Amino acid sequence: MLVQGMVSIVMPVYNGSKYLDQSIASVLRQDYGDFELVCVDDGSTDRSLEVLREYESRDRRIKVYTKPNGGSVSRVLNFVLPRLEGQYFYYMSQDDMLSVDLLGTMVARSLETGADAVVPGMIYRYEDRTDESGAPELSMDRNEVISGREAVRLSIDGAIHGFILWRMTLVRTHGFEEFAMNADEYSVRVFLFSCRKVAFSGGCFYYHQHEGSITRKLSARIFDIPYTDYRLYDFVRNHDFDADYVGSVLEGAIIRLMNYQIKYVRNRSALGEKEKREIVSRLRKAYGSHVKNRIVRRFASRYRATGNLKYPLFMICFAVDDYRYFSFFMDLLARLLRMRKIEVLA
Incomplete structure (x- = not known):
């Protein structure tokens, strides 16, 4: 049974102990407290699971699951999807951070507009700085509401990022494709196409950039x-x-x-x-x-x-x-x- 208004934040974790304190702290600082932070340890070999268990013992909103290492982000998301209790779905990586007002502003826009998806602001965050210059820019203001079809076009063209608040029913209807390492990017477009309305909100998602990212390595x-x-x-x-x-x-x-x-x-x-x-x-x-x-x-x-x-x-x-x-x-x-x-x- 879905809990009305609750946001299920899913965080896949693999050898992320270096970043977990700051990423989890940014979630716990939210001015909107109706959330569950569901962390999935994907066979980490560092202290990640130990750190996660410690947070789980301190805050009942934090839930930790484990699975053997392997597969893509989509596989982790499909693994945890049946276990989520929120009305909304939100994804973040182990090294990303949220502005204090992010969840609250997204949920408020969903309730205000009836949107199936809400796109917040996004800024690239590096080890020593933040950078707005390379972030996707929207051609409309944040008060606008658009169709799912238009959102697909903007997304493929790079004007809409993928860190979107989704209605849980939509995510469960489609699930996440697993055909490739980045198949979740395909799933985002399928989700958008299925939306009656897509809205935009304030708040900011800080998307961490580092050289260790799998998309930057030659693998x-x-x-x-x-x-x-x-x-x-x-x-x-x-x-x-x-x-x-x-x-x-x-x-x-x-x-x-x-x-x-x-x-x-x-x-x-x-x-x-x-x-x-x-x-x-x-x-x-x-x-x-x-x-x-x-x-x-x-x-x-x-x-x-x-x-x-x-x-x-x-x-x-x-x-x-x-x-x-x-x-x-x-x-x-x-x-x-x-x-x-x-x-x-x-």
Whole structure:
């Protein structure tokens, strides 16, 4: 049974003992006290579980679960979802922080507007500073309420971040996809599309940035990203978004796939054989998914309409349903870009 007005904050934890005191303190300082902080220790090997148990013993709103290490954030969220008691769902990482008024302002906006999702402010937080310059900016004021469809567009375009307060019924209806390391980013767009109303609020989410982040390391898992991009393209293509927008999402996905292939080429010599196989498997999956959708025809049409030379390049790279063909052309392109001192395609 869901508790009216309660916010279930879910915090996956893995070797996060360095940050837990400050992140949990920011939750306990909230001026809105109707919450549960549900922490899931994902097989930590440091003192994380010990720290969590100590907080759990001191405050009945803190609940700690454990699971063996493995899987993505989405797997942790699906693991804990049946155990949550709140009417609202909110996610934070072990090193993020909340402004003191965050929960209260989000819940108030949900009640005021009847919104299924509420987007607060967000600021990047580093070890020694905060930075608003790189945070997503909204083109509307925070008093506006928009449709779920419009929110999907703004989210894919980077104008809406993913640290959103959701109605629990919506999250439980869909659950979290687990097909990739960053599949939760896909799930956020599915949730938004299902919303009747999306509102914006005050309060601030402090999103911690550090070099240890899995999305910053060169690991096989980050090469899941191009396939998630493909899935987002497939989502808008199948949900009646206008053709120009679908085309722009496709182009973004294609360019990102090409850039990740180039990233692999440039770093291949430093990788072990197992890592190489895992990365190639992920890139092949994304490439094959695009080719099966006959995207070359789309690019031919765009070239006839615009004359832009990037479309023939796309057509060459995706002309054959064989990843080795794509890999060969990307090797050549990587060398050309290096000669011209160009880091990535844009």
